[in-house]
Amino acid sequence: MAQKLQSVRGMNDLLPSQIARWHRVEAVLRAVGWAYGYQEIRTPMVEQAELFTQSIGDQTDIVQKEMYIFADRERQQLALRPEATASVVRACNQHGLLHNAQQRLWYLGPMFRRERPQQGRYRQFHQFGVEAFGWAEPDMDAEVLRLSARIWRRLQVRDVHLQINTLGSPQNQQAYRQALQDYFGKHRQQLDADSVRRLDTNPLRILDSKVADTMALVADAPDLRLFLDDEIRRRFERLCELLHQAELPFTVNPRLVRGLDYYTGTVFEWVTEQLGAQNAVCAGGRYDRLVENRGGHVCPAVGFALGLERMVELLRAQEESDDNAANVTNSAPADIYVLSVTENKSVTTEATASVATVSEMLRDADADYKIIAHYGGGKLNKQMKRAAASGARFAVITNADAHAANPVQVKKLHAADAQQPMHTINLNALAAWLKDNFSFSK
Numbered sequence: 001m002a003q004k005l006q007s008v009r010g011m012n013d014l015l016p017s018q019i020a021r022w023h024r025v026e027a028v029l030r031a032v033g034w035a036y037g038y039q040e041i042r043t044p045m046v047e048q049a050e051l052f053t054q055s056i057g058d059q060t061d062i063v064q065k066e067m068y069i070f071a072d073r074e075r076q077q078l079a080l081r082p083e084a085t086a087s088v089v090r091a092c093n094q095h096g097l098l099h100n101a102q103q104r105l106w107y108l109g110p111m112f113r114r115e116r117p118q119q120g121r122y123r124q125f126h127q128f129g130v131e132a133f134g135w136a137e138p139d140m141d142a143e144v145l146r147l148s149a150r151i152w153r154r155l156q157v158r159d160v161h162l163q164i165n166t167l168g169s170p171q172n173q174q175a176y177r178q179a180l181q182d183y184f185g186k187h188r189q190q191l192d193a194d195s196v197r198r199l200d201t202n203p204l205r206i207l208d209s210k211v212a213d214t215m216a217l218v219a220d221a222p223d224l225r226l227f228l229d230d231e232i233r234r235r236f237e238r239l240c241e242l243l244h245q246a247e248l249p250f251t252v253n254p255r256l257v258r259g260l261d262y263y264t265g266t267v268f269e270w271v272t273e274q275l276g277a278q279n280a281v282c283a284g285g286r287y288d289r290l291v292e293n294r295g296g297h298v299c300p301a302v303g304f305a306l307g308l309e310r311m312v313e314l315l316r317a318q319e320e321s322d323d324n325a326a327n328v329t330n331s332a333p334a335d336i337y338v339l340s341v342t343e344n345k346s347v348t349t350e351a352t353a354s355v356a357t358v359s360e361m362l363r364d365a366d367a368d369y370k371i372i373a374h375y376g377g378g379k380l381n382k383q384m385k386r387a388a389a390s391g392a393r394f395a396v397i398t399n400a401d402a403h404a405a406n407p408v409q410v411k412k413l414h415a416a417d418a419q420q421p422m423h424t425i426n427l428n429a430l431a432a433w434l435k436d437n438f439s440f441s442k
């Protein structure tokens with residue numbers, strides 16, 4: 001027997017039994033994006049590798065360890081996108097979307113990072129992101145945070161908390177980096193191996209270390225706030241004011257740094273305690289230099305991305321703990337199940353044809369019906385069992401022996417109607433009969 005192939009590690013199938021929760025989340029994301037006037041943009045999953053190396057930073061973990069890079073047949077270095085901010089900036093520059101224009105954009109799709117898979121961390125995962133181009137003031141930082149808070153409200157997600165920080169201008173970051181190198185350099189022996197490696201390349205990331213000895217050093221490391229210039233400080237204070245006005249609770253976490261180098265100014269994360277080590281559900285910030293660094297005009301920008309797997313998992317855990325099983329219907333039940341009876345075992349093809357014809361006719365009559373056609377014949381009681389299992393309210397039984405399957409019989413399937421007899425109805429009156437009976441029993 002041929003060997004059964006498995007999916008690639010860290011890349012998951014989404015099965016029909018899981019999809020309803022995804023649809024619910026996606027519908028809310030689209031609706032909230034729409035409510036704030038954001039427009040959808042779709043960019044390719046594959047880009048030139050250098051787009052990410054240059055945008056995210058060539059010393060970041062994403063670029064150093066996690067990107068899927070490959071040479072195509074023309075030996076071009078391509079990459080599966082690890083995130084979409086760089087792609088959206090590229091697309092805006094390429095199509096002139098930012099020429100004398102501001103843009104509010106959103107996207108949703110798969111991203112790829114070759115991280116060590118664990119709960120909430122996958123190699124293919126999905127992000128919903130928003131990016132606002134052309135606004136420098138913190139009103140827009142506040143808008144994207146309000147937008148994200150509305151997503152939690154609409155999905156009734158609890159237990160997510162907002163942390164914010166500001167990383168300062170590139171000059172502030174440079175001075176801070178130097179201060180960190182001086183400080184950690186003096187304690188090199190106490191640092192873990194990863195942090196030693198980061199000391200020269202990306203010392204800010206040492207602040208993120210989860211190693212106990214390094215964390216003890218981090219506690220006394222220089223404070224970024226001392227390195228901020230007045231303008232950055234003013235904007236951050238204004239953002240805090242705006243969030244207070246919006247009654248959006250938050251914590252200032254001066255140690256919050258991000259794994260991507262393009263940030264300038266505000267950074268933030270929505271974190272939860274429900275997902276173990278992978279506690280960030282949504283994260284982002286300002287990246288006021290990226291558009292010009294990628295060949296565009298000067299254009300301030302701010303945005304975030306939300307991890308759908310983490311979001312769906314959070315909802316699942318919450319609904320299970322609420323014992324709210326009613327909310328978790330996996331797939332919508334059918335409305336109508338169409339089957340056929342025949343005395344003659346050899347006429348299955350006619351039976352199938354009559355089932356298909358009647359199903360199509362009903363779909364023409366009302367595009368909102370969910371209609372399941374039963375193919376392959378079989379004993380009537382078996383077919384009726386399938387009809388009941390589909391959750392349908394009506395079984396329509398065609399007679400394959402009769403010409404043009406006319407008339408048909410209809411049986412109401414729901415428990416409350418179980419005692420009602422079969423109704424015999426002419427085909428040309430069937431759609432109207434169903435419509436009446438649907439609205440009557442809804």
Ligand code: HAM
Binds near residue numbers: 113121122303
């Ligand atoms: P990020 O922090 O790398 O930011 O990712 C954002 C979110 O994507 C994370 O908070 C998490 O929920 C989810 N995520 C990241 N990696 C994984 C993974 N391996 N498995 C499952 N979920 C994951 C960005 O990607 C930026 N582009 C966000 C941004 C947009 N900044 C400005 N605009």
